[in-house]
Amino acid sequence: MPPSQDRITEALNLLQIELPSWGFANTGTRFGKFLQPEAATTIEEKFADAAQVQVLTGSIPTLALHIPWDMPQGLQDVPGICRLEEQYGIRAGSINPNLFEDQEYKFGSICNSDPAIRERALNHLLECVAIARNLRSRDLSLWLPDGSNYPGTQSIRRRIEWMEEALRIVHDALGDDQRLLLEYKPFEPAFYHTDLADWGMSLLTAKRVGLKVCVLVDTGHHYSGQNIEQIVAWLLREQRLGGFHFNDRRYADDDLTLGSIDPYQIFRIFHEILSDPHGMKGTAFMIDQSHNLKGKMEAMVQTVVTAQEIFAKAALVDREQLTELQDACRLVEAEECLRQAFWHDVRPLVRAWRKSRGLPEDPLAALRESGYVERIREERKLRNQTPVSSYA
Ligand code: PSV
Ligand code: MN
Numbered sequence: 001m002p003p004s005q006d007r008i009t010e011a012l013n014l015l016q017i018e019l020p021s022w023g024f025a026n027t028g029t030r031f032g033k034f035l036q037p038e039a040a041t042t043i044e045e046k047f048a049d050a051a052q053v054q055v056l057t058g059s060i061p062t063l064a065l066h067i068p069w070d071m072p073q074g075l076q077d078v079p080g081i082c083r084l085e086e087q088y089g090i091r092a093g094s095i096n097p098n099l100f101e102d103q104e105y106k107f108g109s110i111c112n113s114d115p116a117i118r119e120r121a122l123n124h125l126l127e128c129v130a131i132a133r134n135l136r137s138r139d140l141s142l143w144l145p146d147g148s149n150y151p152g153t154q155s156i157r158r159r160i161e162w163m164e165e166a167l168r169i170v171h172d173a174l175g176d177d178q179r180l181l182l183e184y185k186p187f188e189p190a191f192y193h194t195d196l197a198d199w200g201m202s203l204l205t206a207k208r209v210g211l212k213v214c215v216l217v218d219t220g221h222h223y224s225g226q227n228i229e230q231i232v233a234w235l236l237r238e239q240r241l242g243g244f245h246f247n248d249r250r251y252a253d254d255d256l257t258l259g260s261i262d263p264y265q266i267f268r269i270f271h272e273i274l275s276d277p278h279g280m281k282g283t284a285f286m287i288d289q290s291h292n293l294k295g296k297m298e299a300m301v302q303t304v305v306t307a308q309e310i311f312a313k314a315a316l317v318d319r320e321q322l323t324e325l326q327d328a329c330r331l332v333e334a335e336e337c338l339r340q341a342f343w344h345d346v347r348p349l350v351r352a353w354r355k356s357r358g359l360p361e362d363p364l365a366a367l368r369e370s371g372y373v374e375r376i377r378e379e380r381k382l383r384n385q386t387p388v389s390s391y392a
Contacts, residue, residue, distance in 0.1 A: 147190025214242025243284025
């Protein structure tokens with residue numbers, strides 16, 4: 001086997017991607033959504049779809065769950081989820097609490113000035129910790145939508161205290177092998193200030209709250225032009241990189257297919273991860289995409305295939321040589337060393353990896369040939385005439 005095949009095989013055997021349950025359901029933009037007859041309407045259908053992506057791509061051991069969308073009865077739904085895990089061969093992945101839909105959270109959840117509302121939000125988080133523990137799921141993945149729309153309307157300082165107070169309690173409720181991932185986002189739904197607006201705020205909060213807290217980087221949650229791979233390098237150095245919500249963006253949190261706008265950026269992020277000796281340890285590779293126009297199954301398969309291909313390219317970087325070139329300030333050669341890996345057509349090598357694993361060599365074509373989408377479209381079309389929830 002050529003050395004590049006070895007490297008790619010080793011890298012792809014390590015790459016595990018977590019798909020979001022909400023990515024299979026009828027989601028869309030806040031202006032409306034276009035219902036797809038084949039979209040998943042139940043948690044069982046979400047597991048079935050994820051399992052199909054696993055059959056085609058071989059990299060999907062887990063499915064991220066959003067609570068209460070996927071478990072409306074909370075802890076009582078745990079046995080049902082365990083049955084689905086068994087049936088479909090996919091485990092429950094990160095548990096995502098929802099602090100953004102209830103009417104009570106109009107002015108915030110754990111950062112609300114009303115102690116009763118803070119307590120309600122905290123109880124939801126604690127229930128999610130219990131759900132995660134019962135499902136043997138490692139990560140509680142929290143996106144905090146709290147913030148405000150106008151200067152002076154909220155105390156930024158006091159809200160930090162309230163947030164930390166709640167997160168400390170969540171931290172202490174986590175098991176030894178569990179983690180709290182703190183996702184940041186600069187704006188939306190709040191447009192003046194967001195309580196966890198960037199990686200610095202998430203990292204400082206993580207450090208203050210405890211060792212089980214790490215930062216989650218959603219690639220869509222940055223200002224244009226921000227150097228995300230540099231953020232990744234810093235978080236890795238601080239040993240606080242919990243994982244990613246991968247997607248692509250052109251303007252803001254666009255939820256576009258990974259690598260569809262800027263594949264070089266994803267490559268540079270993967271390169272930083274692979275440059276760190278512990279980069280793959282504990283870094284969760286999660287997808288957070290809601291496709292409004294593309295077919296959801298095709299979009300998911302396309303996403304995983306893209307992730308595998310770009311990860312394979314990053315695995316080809318000759319890092320020893322790169323270090324020498326960097327140290328000697330041989331700028332153009334160093335840049336070319338990186339670019340050479342990026343421009344290498346890895347597709348034949350990735351196909352060979354798929355073949356060696358008994359996977360279809362072209363997962364997208366295999367999905368089309370399988371008739372899976374046609375079948376679920378027929379089965380689900382009646383249930384998809386009206387949305388199942390306001391978001392998912
Ligand atoms: C918020 O924009 C976000 O990225 C969070 O991860 C949510 O959990 C997810 O999207 C789905 O709404
Ligand atoms: Mn996200």
